[in-house]
Amino acid sequence: MPLLDSINRPDDLRRLSSDELTSLAAEIRRFLITNVSRTGGHLGPNLGVVELTIALHLVFDSPHDPIVFDTGHQSYVHKILTGRRGGFPTLRRKDGLSGYPSRAESGHDWVENSHASASLGWAHGLAQGFRLQGASDRTVVAVIGDGALTGGMVWEALNNIAVTELPMVIVVNDNGRSYAPTVGGLSAHLSAIRTSPRYEPTLDTIRTSIRRTPVVGRPAYELLHGVKAGLKDVLAPQGLFSDLDIKYVGPVDGHDIGALVLALRQAKGFGGPVVVHAITQKGRGFRAAEQYEIDLFHSIGPIDAVTGAPINPSSHATWTEAFGQEMVELGESNPKLVALTAAMLHPVGLARFAAMYPERVFDVGIAEQHAMTYAAGLARTGLHPVFAVYSTFLNRALDQLVMDVGLHHLPVTIVCDRAGVTGSDGASHNGVWDVALAGIVPGLRLAAPRDQPRLHAALEAATTRRDGPTLIRYAKGRLPDPLPAVTTREGLDHLVFTEQKNVLIVAWGSMCQVAVEAAKLLEREGIAAGVVDPVWGLPVSDALVELCSGYRMVATIEDDLIVGGLGSRLALAMSDAGVDVPVRHFGVPQEYLPTASRAEVLADIGLTPGAVARSIIEAVAVDENDSADDRLPDDRLPGAVRYRPAETVTEPRRPTR
Numbered sequence: 001m002p003l004l005d006s007i008n009r010p011d012d013l014r015r016l017s018s019d020e021l022t023s024l025a026a027e028i029r030r031f032l033i034t035n036v037s038r039t040g041g042h043l044g045p046n047l048g049v050v051e052l053t054i055a056l057h058l059v060f061d062s063p064h065d066p067i068v069f070d071t072g073h074q075s076y077v078h079k080i081l082t083g084r085r086g087g088f089p090t091l092r093r094k095d096g097l098s099g100y101p102s103r104a105e106s107g108h109d110w111v112e113n114s115h116a117s118a119s120l121g122w123a124h125g126l127a128q129g130f131r132l133q134g135a136s137d138r139t140v141v142a143v144i145g146d147g148a149l150t151g152g153m154v155w156e157a158l159n160n161i162a163v164t165e166l167p168m169v170i171v172v173n174d175n176g177r178s179y180a181p182t183v184g185g186l187s188a189h190l191s192a193i194r195t196s197p198r199y200e201p202t203l204d205t206i207r208t209s210i211r212r213t214p215v216v217g218r219p220a221y222e223l224l225h226g227v228k229a230g231l232k233d234v235l236a237p238q239g240l241f242s243d244l245d246i247k248y249v250g251p252v253d254g255h256d257i258g259a260l261v262l263a264l265r266q267a268k269g270f271g272g273p274v275v276v277h278a279i280t281q282k283g284r285g286f287r288a289a290e291q292y293e294i295d296l297f298h299s300i301g302p303i304d305a306v307t308g309a310p311i312n313p314s315s316h317a318t319w320t321e322a323f324g325q326e327m328v329e330l331g332e333s334n335p336k337l338v339a340l341t342a343a344m345l346h347p348v349g350l351a352r353f354a355a356m357y358p359e360r361v362f363d364v365g366i367a368e369q370h371a372m373t374y375a376a377g378l379a380r381t382g383l384h385p386v387f388a389v390y391s392t393f394l395n396r397a398l399d400q401l402v403m404d405v406g407l408h409h410l411p412v413t414i415v416c417d418r419a420g421v422t423g424s425d426g427a428s429h430n431g432v433w434d435v436a437l438a439g440i441v442p443g444l445r446l447a448a449p450r451d452q453p454r455l456h457a458a459l460e461a462a463t464t465r466r467d468g469p470t471l472i473r474y475a476k477g478r479l480p481d482p483l484p485a486v487t488t489r490e491g492l493d494h495l496v497f498t499e500q501k502n503v504l505i506v507a508w509g510s511m512c513q514v515a516v517e518a519a520k521l522l523e524r525e526g527i528a529a530g531v532v533d534p535v536w537g538l539p540v541s542d543a544l545v546e547l548c549s550g551y552r553m554v555a556t557i558e559d560d561l562i563v564g565g566l567g568s569r570l571a572l573a574m575s576d577a578g579v580d581v582p583v584r585h586f587g588v589p590q591e592y593l594p595t596a597s598r599a600e601v602l603a604d605i606g607l608t609p610g611a612v613a614r615s616i617i618e619a620v621a622v623d624e625n626d627s628a629d630d631r632l633p634d635d636r637l638p639g640a641v642r643y644r645p646a647e648t649v650t651e652p653r654r655p656t657r
């Protein structure tokens with residue numbers, strides 16, 4: 001029977017011999033490859049932490065000793081060891097196993113936020129909280145990658161942790177990579193430790209010779225681990241942490257369970273803050289991952305479990321590729337254009353621009369705050385920075401956007417990829433807050449292009465603006481077919497034009513297609529509805545406010561938060577202008593959305609043509625004998641939450657059709 005079948009809780013590990021633990025690690029590796037190649041997910045990071053996670057659960061008593069995984073994308077092995085291997089066929093799916101820690105799944109999971117660099121803050125709070133409440137026997141463990149270590153929050157936490165005696169073990173999972181090789185001085189420092197010439201060959205030689213020694217070999221080998229774990233203080237420079245007076249153990253071979261157990265036990269025994277520096281290999285044990293230089297299979301879709309080749313790769317262009325192409329062309333015509341990324345050069349589509357203009361791209365590590373203020377500095381010298389970032393990670397740089405870029409009216413363009421509902425990466429990855437957050441910046445102009453032609457135009461306009469910031473947002477995945485305007489008036493693209501001032505649907509970005517299809521459904525019901533796309537939706541234009549005047553109803557549809565979104569700002573502007581027309585808002589509710597596919601989440605929150613049309617029909621109070629229920633396709637998925645009308649709807653006047 002496979003050893004893995006007998007592992008249902010961490011305690012089950014403790015009855016295995018060291019050889020059995022090594023065999024278990026191999027079984028887990030095969031399990032990961034078999035399952036994650038089917039579902040997609042963070043295969044590379046989790047292949048790199050198999051032995052580390054086994055050692056953590058051998059030395060610490062989870063959940064009594066919390067283990068906090070930074071970013072959380074590398075917690076699959078933790079889930080396997082805590083009784084959840086059966087859920088892996090449903091990984092990252094609706095009602096399935098989350099791809100990140102989940103309190104609803106297990107008491108072993110403490111932190112669900114998948115935004116990097118937060119684990120040390122969490123660990124500090126947990127340790128301090130336990131101490132204040134007399135639970136001094138609990139050691140808090142943070143597992144943080146070398147990439148996440150480049151985030152500013154880490155150093156805020158370390159500055160505070162360093163002056164405590166709290167029982168905390170900070171495991172640096174150092175594989176030298178974020179997606180790409182980790183950048184910056186910190187990474188160079190870790191690399192120096194990792195590759196210290198005085199460290200590796202010496203110890204490897206000793207280790208090999210001892211292992212060959214019969215009988216006394218194994219005990220001596222165990223002893224060496226203890227020596228090895230301590231040797232770091234002697235053989236290789238590691239001032240970074242010890243200069244903060246934080247004890248340092250390592251570097252330890254992150255794939256040697258015995259060495260890890262010794263180092264973690266030593267760290268636990270210190271009783272105060274300790275760093276354990278584990279050297280791991282992202283993608284370890286899967287040749288295709290190990291050889292995929294771009295990101296070592298950091299995040300994959302379904303692949304062949306042997307070759308690693310994508311299964312059914314989409315040939316359709318993506319927003320990210322379209323952006324990348326635009327940047328290459330803009331870079332050629334505009335020598336002042338520079339680009340920034342926070343450790344996601346390829347994921348945001350800047351790789352080609354970087355290849356063409358290597359001196360004009362800056363990867364700052366997972367440091368969005370720094371990226372934004374760095375961009376302000378660059379702009380202050382007359383350059384035009386484009387900061388490409390996933391929408392949800394823009395949250396990290398709000399103050400820098402408001403006070404460094406906005407306050408100085410600097411020509412910085414922020415390009416938010418993965419804007420809107422992303423779905424399978426869970427609540428903290430939906431890019432739904434950017435409009436509400438960035439929309440508060442005085443002078444910032446915000447566009448949500450609906451297709452590639454509009455993206456081209458928006459980038460042209462944004463990168464030539466000199467008197468303030470711009471933000472352009474687009475959804476994850478494939479580029480939609482072009483959706484041309486029927487006519488454009490005063491900067492407003494009319495996608496469905498009706499002379500009749502009955503219902504006006506105002507939509508932008510990915511919701512334009514939804515709006516057009518909803519208008520067709522309404523037309524079938526004899527309800528005339530026009531559709532207009534403002535493209536540059538914020539600040540709300542006077543032309544849009546004036547256009548809304550005289551309609552029986554305005555509906556706004558957006559793939560971002562209703563509160564603070566386009567619709568709520570339009571309603572406010574209409575109210576200020578005395579345009580007394582009821583407004584119904586369709587968008588993302590102020591909730592943390594559960595893990596599901598983008599399509600499933602959009603259906604659940606009523607952002608489908610059928611749901612929008614049904615709701616508009618209900619709102620314009622059609623003849624109550626014709627229940628809307630009989631007349632429109634209910635394209636919600638079974639069991640979906642019924643659409644909840646937005647609170648801001650005012651009672652519509654009885655329409656005439």
Ligand SMILES: Cc1ncc(C[n+]2csc(CCOP(=O)(O)OP(=O)(O)O)c2C)c(N)n1
Nearest residue numbers: 045114115116145146147148177178343393
């Ligand atoms: C604030 C923030 N920015 C960007 C990301 C996207 N992201 C997810 S994992 C990752 C790389 C993490 O590298 P590391 O911490 O070294 O972990 P590894 O994948 O190497 O185990 C990045 C940039 C994020 N999750 N959070």
Ligand SMILES: CC(=O)[C@@H](O)[C@H](O)COP(=O)(O)O
Nearest residue numbers: 071073114299347418425476
């Ligand atoms: C863990 C993390 O933040 C990213 O790796 C995230 O999974 C992005 O996924 P996509 O690039 O597939 O949108």
Ligand SMILES: [Mg+2]
Nearest residue numbers: 145146147177
């Ligand atoms: Mg890493």
